Amino acid sequence: xxxxxxxxxxxxxxxxxxxxxxxxxxxxxxxxxxxxxxxxxxxxxxxxxxxxxxxxxxxxxxxxxxxxxxxxxxxxxxxxxxxxxxxxxxxxxxxxxxxxxxxxxxxxxxxxxxxxxxxxxxxxxxxxxxxxxxxxxxxxxxxxxxxxxxxxxxxxxxxxxxxxxxxxxxxxxxxxxxxxxxxxxxxxxxxxxxxxxxxxxxxxxxxxxxxxxxxxxxxxxxxxxxxxxxxxxxxxxxxxxxxxxxxxxxxxxxxxxxxxxxxxxxxxxxxxxxxxxxxxxxxxxxxxxxxxxxxxxxxxxxxxxxxxxxxxxxxxxxxxxxxxxxxxxxxxxxxxxxxxxxxxxxxxxxxxxxxxxxxxxxxxxxxxxxxxxxxxxxxxxxxxxxxxxxxxxxxxxxxxxxxxxxxxxxxxxxxxxxxxxxxxxxxxxxxxxxxxxxxxxxxxxxxxxxxxxxxxxxxxxxxxxxxxxxxxxxxxxxxxxxxxxxxxxxxxxxxxxxxxxxxxxxxxxxxxxxxxxxxxxxxxxxxxxxxxxxxxxxxxxxxxxxxxxxxxxxxxxxxxxxxxxxxxxxxxxxxxxxxxxxxxxxxxxxxxxxxxxxxxxxxxxxxxxxxxxxxxxxxxxxxxxxxxxxxxxxxxxxxxxxxxxxxxxxxxxxxxxxxxxxxxxxxxxxxxxxxxxxxxxxxxxxxxxxxx
Numbered sequence: 286x287x288x289x290x291x292x293x294x295x296x297x298x299x300x301x302x303x304x305x306x307x308x309x310x311x312x313x314x315x316x317x318x319x320x321x322x323x324x325x326x327x328x329x330x331x332x333x334x335x336x337x338x339x340x341x342x343x344x345x346x347x348x349x350x351x352x353x354x355x356x357x358x359x360x361x362x363x364x365x366x367x368x369x370x371x372x373x374x375x376x377x378x379x380x381x382x383x384x385x386x387x388x389x390x391x392x393x394x395x396x397x398x399x400x401x402x403x404x405x406x407x408x409x410x411x412x413x414x415x416x417x418x419x420x421x422x423x424x425x426x427x428x429x430x431x432x433x434x435x436x437x438x439x440x441x442x443x444x445x446x447x448x449x450x451x452x453x454x455x456x457x458x459x460x461x462x463x464x465x466x467x468x469x470x471x472x473x474x475x476x477x478x479x480x481x482x483x484x485x486x487x488x489x490x491x492x493x494x495x496x497x498x499x500x501x502x503x504x505x506x507x508x509x510x511x512x513x514x515x516x517x518x519x520x521x522x523x524x525x526x527x528x529x530x531x532x533x534x535x536x537x538x539x540x541x542x543x544x545x546x547x548x549x550x551x552x553x554x555x556x557x558x559x560x561x562x563x564x565x566x567x568x569x570x571x572x573x574x575x576x577x578x579x580x581x582x583x584x585x586x587x588x589x590x591x592x593x594x595x596x597x598x599x600x601x602x603x604x605x606x607x608x609x610x611x612x613x614x615x616x617x618x619x620x621x622x623x624x625x626x627x628x629x630x631x632x633x634x635x636x637x638x639x640x641x642x643x644x645x646x647x648x649x650x651x652x653x654x655x656x657x658x659x660x661x662x663x664x665x666x667x668x669x670x671x672x673x674x675x676x677x678x679x680x681x682x683x684x685x686x687x688x689x690x691x692x693x694x695x696x697x698x699x700x701x702x703x704x705x706x707x708x709x710x711x712x713x714x715x716x717x718x719x720x721x722x723x724x725x726x727x728x729x730x731x732x733x734x735x736x737x738x739x740x741x742x743x744x745x746x747x748x749x750x751x752x753x754x755x756x757x758x759x760x761x762x763x764x765x766x767x768x769x770x771x772x773x774x775x776x777x778x779x780x781x782x783x784x785x786x787x788x789x790x791x792x793x794x795x796x797x798x799x800x801x802x803x804x805x806x807x808x809x810x811x812x813x814x815x816x817x818x819x820x821x822x823x824x825x826x827x828x829x830x831x832x833x834x835x836x837x838x839x840x841x842x843x844x845x846x847x848x849x850x851x852x853x854x855x856x857x858x859x860x861x862x863x864x865x866x867x868x869x870x871x872x873x874x875x876x877x878x879x880x881x882x883x884x885x886x887x888x889x890x891x892x893x894x895x896x897x898x899x900x901x902x903x904x905x906x907x908x909x910x911x912x913x914x915x916x917x918x919x920x921x922x923x924x925x926x927x928x929x930x931x932x933x934x935x936x937x938x939x940x941x942x943x944x945x946x947x948x949x950x951x952x953x954x955x956x957x958x959x960x961x962x963x964x965x966x967x968x969x970x971x972x973x974x975x976x977x
Contacts, residue, residue: 600619778820832862
């Protein structure tokens with residue numbers, strides 16, 4: 286996953302055999318890479334690993350350094366400078382991994398991966414300080430990864446062992462509003478004959494009082510190891526474990542019972558009136574991976590990977606059902622436990638062959654994935670009182686003694702293949718297809734099967750045409766199809782428990798990516814057609830009609846001088862329901878019409894090692910529900926940051942600071958259809974790191 290090949294450049298990268306990387310000497314005053322990282326590898330699932338520049342789909346990479354600079358606490362922070370991504374996340378409740386990409390929310394069951402391996406992300410706040418990068422594939426992922434909603438796929442890449450015998454050792458301490466402290470260690474190196482064994486170990490402890498008057502405690506550990514068994518055979522192992530407890534979590538707010546079409550006046554996300562001490566979210570995340578990679582020759586590599594992931598949640602969480610614009614609500618409380626397990630296997634071969642004048646970059650593979658879902662057999666869900674969002678909440682509920690049962694399992698078996706044909710030195714064409722056997726079962730508390738769906742040989746193809754205008758500029762046109770699992774209808778709808786059929790989506794995209802010495806830029810024009818899902822006027826959750834998303838996204842980064850770097854990103858999107866939907870012609874819920882970001886960094890010449898940064902993001906108004914009668918107003922957020930690196934007693938020392946929502950603006954964010962959340966208040970985060 287987005288690592289350098291120990292035996293040289295990956296054969297899946299065109300022209301890799303000719304690439305030679307010069308030695309680079311890094312010092313505390315080296316210019317920081319602020320660009321779009323288009324020459325960096327990005328995982329594309331069944332396409333293998335190739336650079337962003339050679340991937341005919343829209344992608345984003347956020348590096349570990351950028352994560353540290355932004356002091357990321359939730360997924361929305363990670364992509365704060367990407368206009369295609371709107372923030373729906375919250376670090377202190379179960380919505381931690383919710384974002385909207387091109388107007389579509391990610392699939393929390395199939396839209397997230399760690400080192401390319403699937404896991405269930407619902408309620409999980411990742412240990413961002415332990416990541417090497419976060420990668421985003423925008424749009425449909427059916428060919429690359431299998432079933433999944435068309436918003437895209439987020440891949441978290443953990444820190445890896447060094448490729449050389451360089452030793453890594455650092456300690457850092459962090460502070461975040463209002464009194465959360467963290468300590469983190471990062472150790473890595475190589476040992477044994479000829480540096481055969483590599484390791485990278487990270488550990489974090491975080492604890493304190495959060496900005497919303499709650500409490501958090503987290504312990505995270507990750508280990509990545511490899512063994513160069515021979516010159517051509519490498520074994521890998523990975524593990525990630527996190528235990529996280531958050532109390533006084535931010536309450537969910539629903540407008541499903543709201544009279545009229547006016548939202549209450551926004552209040553701060555730090556308001557204590559939205560939390561009660563008995564509400565909590567306790568999560569546990571575990572991931573274990575093992576793999577083998579064998580270089581058959583300089584052109585062909587085969588790999589095999591296995592992963593097991595497990596995530597559990599114990600939630601005591603209210604939903605405030607607003608009843609009027611004055612902020613009155615009915616307080617509905619849920620308490621129970623949920624869990625998910627995923628076993629995944631994949632075997633893949635990547636290589637180059639030549640037929641006549643054409644060179645083929647081939648990928649073949651097979652995968653197996655089984656997901657099991659556990660739910661509470663005796664969960665609590667009922668109204669516990671009423672209240673007003675501007676007044677303290679005195680309602681309390683705390684049960685316990687919950688048991689879980691297996692309520693669903695989903696099995697995907699797939700074969701996939703792709704061929705990227707270099708027609709000339711500039712033109713290439715890509716064709717790929719995945720065939721999936723899909724099976725889904727639902728179970729009752731007594732173990733009896735309550736629903737089932739299965740279908741074999743489901744094809745999700747992808748084709749693309751690419752043209753190299755220059756070695757650093759790629760023009761492309763691509764088409765891809767995808768399927769997403771049918772929803773199990775939730776308890777708040779009249780057809781609760783029903784299993785809906787999978788939805789098919791189609792995506793058309795034309796784009797350009799260019800990487801130059803002092804600047805980089807990307808642009809894409811896209812159209813996505815997706816089956817529509819919503820609650821109709823009878824409160825029945827249905828699949829009906831189609832939702833269409835079409836728009837343009839563009840971004841650039843420019844190094845104006847030795848000291849100044851600036852950049853920006855925009856997305857404009859038009860959406861509507863059509864083809865028989867109850868809401869024909871309405872904007873699709875959750876899709877802002879326009880988003881724009883801008884950022885600048887200044888390296889202060891008189892203070893070597895000091896860089897100052899500023900950024901802003903505007904999110905346009907968003908339709909809150911398919912009926913289109915309520916809009917979440919647009920808002921602008923400003924942020925400041927600073928980094929300083931130097932040497933003290935021969936050790937590299939770095940200090941980072943970040944202020945988000947500089948003006949302490951109060952605003953509503955779209956969180957989910959019918960759901961809103963208050964935007965985060967002004968927050969401060971500081972971190973100091975020492976390398977040994």
